[in-house]
Amino acid sequence: MRMVKFLKMLSISVREGTATRKYPFESPLVTPEFRGKIEVDPVKCVGCGACTRICPPKALTIGNEGDEIVLKYFEGRCIFCGMCAYVCPQKAITVSKEFELATWELGDLYDEVVHTTVKCRICGKPFTTVKFVKEVEKRIDNKVPEDLLTVCPECRKKLTARKIGSKVVGVSGE
């Protein structure tokens, strides 16, 4: 009896039947928690770039393209960790359950959100998005003088330096 114990496997196999699913003809097994590709809501996104700074494989990038600021998502690099959705202050990024991403066209793997820019009041360079400035205004309740919101970081530095300079000169002159 002991010698033929391994034949018991036959009854297990009969009980379990076929384990393989007939994917793609049968739906694949994906739980409700599955993390697939991400989707960026272009309405909610303000182009702050928080997602691009945390993205471990740099699948999300942001940069100036002419007069626009473009947030780019390249599925080919994405590791589906969901950190972008985790850090997004606007809740603009959602993690979908989509994983069937094979394509013949490389371009299909790119997603973009294009933002109109604010140009620096002093040097004229586009430095941030219109929506980002609006969001900052909303969050700080209009407490910052508007002219500071429309000056790029470099010019702002110079401006502040000049102000301090004139104050110091003013004090010593009295």
Added chain:
Amino acid sequence: MSHDYSKLIDELSRGHRSRAILSKILEVCGDSVLDLSRRNIIIKIVIKANCLRTALENIYKEHDLYLRTIAASDERSREGLFKLYYVFGIDSEGTNLVFEVPVAEGAKVDTISDLFRASDWYELEAHDLLGIEFNGRQMSRLVLPEDWPENLYPLRKEVSVEELKKMYQPQLISRVSELGVEEVVRIPVGPYHPALHEPEYFELYVRGEKVVDARYVGFMVHRGIEKLAESMKYDQVPFLAERICGICGFVHSTSYVQAVEDALGIEVPERAHFIRSIVLEVERLHSHLLWLGVALHLLGYDTGFMHAWRIREKVMVLAELLTGSRKTYGIDLVGGVKKDIDKDKIPRIKETLNVLRKEFKELVDVAMSVPQVKARLTGTGVLPRGEARAYSLVGPTVRGSGIARDVRKDYTYAAYHYVSFKVPVYTEGDNLARTLVRVDEVFESISIIEQLVDMMPGGPIKAERWEPQPMRLGIGAVEAPRGEVIHVVLTDLYGPYRWRVRAPTYQNLQAVPIMLKGVDLADAPLTIASIDPCFSCTDRAVIINLRSGSVKTLPIEVISRRVRENG
């Protein structure tokens, strides 16, 4: 230092073992010990390089002591010195003994590879990557390729990742231009293990049917992960760490975050500890089932292989339900986790575990009753206890040779101190012993998860805020399915200054030639597989070509339509 050390030793030691070790070190090297301190379970001894060997000669026979890892680091920009951190473990009291050894540029350090045989590769690696020289041993290249330029040490701070990338481009381009075509695809072919699907190479010397000697050549999968992490932020590194291994990635991300948390004294909420422990055990279940399947396949019992993997599939689905992904779970962050385990998932967890326990028992009963399986596992690939100790081995490999070393018990972490579980130990040291250790561990893991979900406390899953500090040393260790994983982190302001990863296979592989001696050739594949090797983990920071002798591999360049730049 003053000559009456007894009070200091009382303050620092964590038990009689560390007391004995500290007294001995101070007795023989008192004047060369620059500093002594303790933080939690880490006793740190800053010692002059010229006295390190003397100190270790006096303590290496201590019963519990084993070498866990050596981290070399370039701190010239801060203190004008390189540093070596030798991490030893004292199992019985869960103490980490860290020797911090300052090494001036160009100075030589005495080898300890004859005292602690495991240190062999660490020393070679420190030389390859940082240019640290060792006295009293033969030096050869271990991790860098043959054609790597002399005097270029990739882990030195003055060498940037960008520069290293550039070094490889011209080679590839010059080869392509030699072919005289515009576009080429490079496809590496071999060497691959027939069962493990990973690049590594064993040379077996056989007389008749018996293996009389064996040599391992590895380090073929360079990814430069440690260097890459130096340019990443704290919360990005867990995702990189998880990709060190495709089978047990979560142990690496957990080791890393634990090392950072240890270094910076971050309080992690209890619930996060529970979630980490549950997911770590789920990972062990899938890994052991995978291994058992592969082992049965190597024994020619493919029915068992199919059923092991059928059962494993239930664990994969469970992992996805708990974390969002079947593998590379991606939920570890410094200070906690980013995904909670909701209450409504607990019945599903328990249900899966019940099915698993029943079906796994059924499978093991049947598989172990197959006469050929039993015959080929019993008495093959024997690893004696003494060798297992001398090589500082870890995991099921050491536990199959009668040593109950388990990080979960000895240096407890996450939520393991809340649960009761056995550490299965077999003394035979053969392939059967290592198999049975893993079989028993599956049942233990099921029980651990059941206990954890029942006890899970409420509350937050992540520390609200924490402050980074520069140059703090932290150690994080996790009992991976294959054995102990240990990460050493030196902190910086935005990310790790130095991150040293040591995977279990790095330690265990060096003992495989011992197991292979005297086995029948037919049993060699299983014997190699019996340590559950993970070559990519071991190779995490390395590139190498086969070199020396008549063995040679050449890349095969296949002409096609596209250039793949990074190979």
